[in-house]
Amino acid sequence: MDALLADTAERIFRDHCDKALLDAAEAGGFPEALWDVFSETGLHEVGSAVSGTRLADLFGLLQVAGRHAAPLPLAETLLANRLCAVEGLATIATGGVAPWGRRADAVLHAETGRVVTDFDHAPGTNLAGEPRDRIVGGTETPAAVNVVDLPELLALSRVALMSGALSRALELAIGYAMERHQFGRPLSKFQAIQHNLAVLAGETAAAQRAADGAIDALETPRFPDQVAAAKSRVGEAAGVAAEIAHQVHGAMGFTHEHTLHHFTRRLWAWRDEHGAESVWQARLGRRIAAGGADAAWEFLASAER
Amino acid sequence: MTFQGLHFDPVRLPEAAERLRAEVRAFVAEHMPADYLPNSDFNEGHSPEFTRALGRRGWIGMTWPAQYGGGERTFFERYVVTEELLAAGAPVSAHWIADRQSGPLLLRYGTEAQCARYLPGIARGETYFSIGMSEPDSGSDLASVSTRAEAVQGGWVVNGTKVWTTDAHRNHHMVTLVRTDPGGDNRHAGLSQLVVDLHGEGVTVRPIRNIAGGEDFNEVVFEDCFVADEDVIGEPGNGWEQVTSELSYERSGPERFLSAFRVFVEFVRAAGPEPDESTAALIGRIASHIMTLRKMSMSVAGMLQDGKSPAVEAALVKQLGNDFEKLVPELLRLAPPVSVGVAGSALRRSFEQTLLHSPSFTVRGGTREILRGVIARGLGLR
Ligand SMILES: Cc1cc2nc3c(=O)[nH]c(=O)nc-3n(C[C@H](O)[C@H](O)[C@H](O)COP(=O)(O)OP(=O)(O)OC[C@H]3O[C@@H](n4cnc5c(N)ncnc54)[C@H](O)[C@@H]3O)c2cc1C
Numbered sequence: 001m002d003a004l005l006a007d008t009a010e011r012i013f014r015d016h017c018d019k020a021l022l023d024a025a026e027a028g029g030f031p032e033a034l035w036d037v038f039s040e041t042g043l044h045e046v047g048s049a050v051s052g053t054r055l056a057d058l059f060g061l062l063q064v065a066g067r068h069a070a071p072l073p074l075a076e077t078l079l080a081n082r083l084c085a086v087e088g089l090a091t092i093a094t095g096g097v098a099p100w101g102r103r104a105d106a107v108l109h110a111e112t113g114r115v116v117t118d119f120d121h122a123p124g125t126n127l128a129g130e131p132r133d134r135i136v137g138g139t140e141t142p143a144a145v146n147v148v149d150l151p152e153l154l155a156l157s158r159v160a161l162m163s164g165a166l167s168r169a170l171e172l173a174i175g176y177a178m179e180r181h182q183f184g185r186p187l188s189k190f191q192a193i194q195h196n197l198a199v200l201a202g203e204t205a206a207a208q209r210a211a212d213g214a215i216d217a218l219e220t221p222r223f224p225d226q227v228a229a230a231k232s233r234v235g236e237a238a239g240v241a242a243e244i245a246h247q248v249h250g251a252m253g254f255t256h257e258h259t260l261h262h263f264t265r266r267l268w269a270w271r272d273e274h275g276a277e278s279v280w281q282a283r284l285g286r287r288i289a290a291g292g293a294d295a296a297w298e299f300l301a302s303a304e305r
Numbered sequence: 306m307t308f309q310g311l312h313f314d315p316v317r318l319p320e321a322a323e324r325l326r327a328e329v330r331a332f333v334a335e336h337m338p339a340d341y342l343p344n345s346d347f348n349e350g351h352s353p354e355f356t357r358a359l360g361r362r363g364w365i366g367m368t369w370p371a372q373y374g375g376g377e378r379t380f381f382e383r384y385v386v387t388e389e390l391l392a393a394g395a396p397v398s399a400h401w402i403a404d405r406q407s408g409p410l411l412l413r414y415g416t417e418a419q420c421a422r423y424l425p426g427i428a429r430g431e432t433y434f435s436i437g438m439s440e441p442d443s444g445s446d447l448a449s450v451s452t453r454a455e456a457v458q459g460g461w462v463v464n465g466t467k468v469w470t471t472d473a474h475r476n477h478h479m480v481t482l483v484r485t486d487p488g489g490d491n492r493h494a495g496l497s498q499l500v501v502d503l504h505g506e507g508v509t510v511r512p513i514r515n516i517a518g519g520e521d522f523n524e525v526v527f528e529d530c531f532v533a534d535e536d537v538i539g540e541p542g543n544g545w546e547q548v549t550s551e552l553s554y555e556r557s558g559p560e561r562f563l564s565a566f567r568v569f570v571e572f573v574r575a576a577g578p579e580p581d582e583s584t585a586a587l588i589g590r591i592a593s594h595i596m597t598l599r600k601m602s603m604s605v606a607g608m609l610q611d612g613k614s615p616a617v618e619a620a621l622v623k624q625l626g627n628d629f630e631k632l633v634p635e636l637l638r639l640a641p642p643v644s645v646g647v648a649g650s651a652l653r654r655s656f657e658q659t660l661l662h663s664p665s666f667t668v669r670g671g672t673r674e675i676l677r678g679v680i681a682r683g684l685g686l687r
Binding site for chain 1: 310311313315317318323326388389392393566569570571573574576577578579580582583584585586587588589590592593594595596597598599600601603604618621624625674676677678680681683684685686687
């Protein structure tokens with residue numbers, strides 16, 4: 001991703017996404033100030049043709065957002081803005097449910113490509129407390145949007161967000177292990193802790209590489225395979241990583257007071273959104289099976305080309 | 306040291322490397338020994354015929370200088386050749402260690418005379434090397450080796466025992482880590498590496514049977530074995546630095562996650578073109594790991610190509626890769642193609658062979674626990 005863009009996003013999220021903001025968002029309050037800064041900087045158009053940025057930048061931005069658990073419907077807003085020009089805050093509904101539907105001005109229905117405004121909603125949340133609202137009725141705009149790749153793009157958005165959240169969970173766990181003393185020394189000096197953190201680092205590195213690889217594959221013929229592999233692999237990493245990060249934090253990590261859950265609960269939520277591992281594994285597996293055993297290696301080896 | 310993040314730069318293989326793929330496949334189709342059950346474990350399958358043919362083709366010592374019989378090609382080209390050979394399950398163990406490790410070690414630390422003497426034979430697929438690091442009392446704690454070499458007129462006299470030495474009974478030479486000086490307080494001082502003739506005087510090699518019934522690794526006993534000065538690699542006393550520099554090469558290649566690959570291939574065959582949902586998901590899960598590990602491993606190849614020594618990244622690849630290749634038979638065993646598979650079928654044989662060898666995956670080349678320690682150091686924890 002463009003370094004300047006990444007820096008700008010990193011700075012904005014770091015300045016805004018503190019615990020108070022994350023808790024307020026979970027209580028249902030949209031972070032208006034963050035959204036204003038974000039859109040005034042033009043970041044809300046990253047990935048769309050008008051902005052002079054690439055689609056890959058959109059997902060790079062989501063990796064940064066994931067690192068900070070930014071409580072905005074960024075994946076949906078950025079993808080919707082890329083697909084159709086709407087006024088205000090746009091989001092995307094899958095199966096009729098949209099992140100921050102309650103605050104959105106327009107909703108793109110992922111299955112039909114129809115955009116609605118003036119809709120009603122029934123509030124809901126995912127297990128991380130992120131708003132996931134059921135969209136009811138509304139006025140349809142006349143033209144449908146081309147949504148061919150949307151399931152893959154939405155899955156990739158969760159891959160990008162998870163890879164960011166994973167790197168944060170690793171940092172938190174390392175930081176806590178160095179600070180917290182038991183038996184007269186920092187936890188980080190115990191081999192069992194070191195080994196758990198090494199596994200966590202491995203999962204984080206794998207997730208990062210899988211995410212970067214899938215982002216690199218955008219707009220290439222092997223994109224669907226790369227997304228399938230990434231959603232599966234990163235989803236697996238999320239489960240292992242959240243488990244270890246919590247174990248290292250002891251009871252403190254189980255409190256609502258500590259910030260760890262802002263990342264681990266999102267990891268648990270995001271790995272299920274837009275297709276859990278098994279869904280994408282089966283898709284990938286069916287393609288490999290259809291090609292036959294003797295082409296299986298070529299399938300894998302050619303995925304990076 | 307504080308945690309700086311993990312670095313795996315994206316890599317795409319250059320065209321020249323990709324072009325080799327089809328050539329390697331054609332080569333394997335032509336030279337695969339008859340009646341050989343393909344096996345992706347680099348330790349299995351010792352075939353001098355296959356290795357010599359590979360040498361004739363220019364695919365051993367690919368990155369080395371032409372003056373020593375090398376191909377002056379990139380790490381990426383070598384990467385493609387090695388992964389294609391493993392994926393096909395070709396018998397590669399005869400040249401594997403010399404090509405991956407001993408040759409590069411000689412190039413980096415050896416004298417011109419040593420390079421001239423050993424490298425051309427390795428590149429032709431005629432000279433094979435073993436690694437003489439482990440001893441009965443020194444495994445993970447490698448710096449504690451007690452095989453000693455005493456200076457005498459014109460060289461050294463070696464006494465001691467190496468163990469778990471892969472292919473010592475069929476290879477020609479062994480790079481042997483010995484103590485040339487007591488070292489005093491610094492355990493890492495006083496170690497040296499010698500090239501030993503495995504068929505020379507004062508060397509006794511005894512194969513050790515493994516749980517799969519194979520005899521691949523050995524005990525190597527030295528009794529007053531004379532090694533000439535000209536066979537010391539690098540400076541006497543510099544052995545620790547040299548031995549640790551080998552490890553980035555040893556730890557990050559495709560052999561660290563492809564050992565179970567042939568079982569996967571046979572599983573896909575038995576599953577047929579339209580598997581049920583859960584069988585398809587198993588195939589996809591394994592594929593997702595391979596695709597990710599391959600990206601990471603290629604990143605490390607890229608760093609090696611740039612002259613870096615990515616020790617922590619290499620350890621991460623090996624840790625993830627070894628755990629994964631152990632998981633493959635465990636994941637597959639309850640799925641119908643394996644669980645009700647025909648005894649004696651390629652799938653069943655491949656499965657059993659991989660399962661029986663799987664305990665070694667997280668032991669050889671540095672145990673899982675030792676690697677985690679390396680990674681933890683990279684994270685700034687120790
Ligand atoms: C198939 C195979 C081929 C091999 N080929 C070669 C070869 O060609 N040349 C060669 O030199 N060696 C070879 N080896 C040996 C290999 O390098 C050693 O087995 C390895 O380094 C571990 O040593 P060890 O077996 O003595 O185990 P130990 O070091 O005795 O370890 C036993 C267990 O204790 C754990 N452990 C040890 N120390 C610690 C610690 N500080 N903290 C936590 N856990 C610890 C280990 O991780 C392991 O699980 C081979 C091994 C195998 C299995």
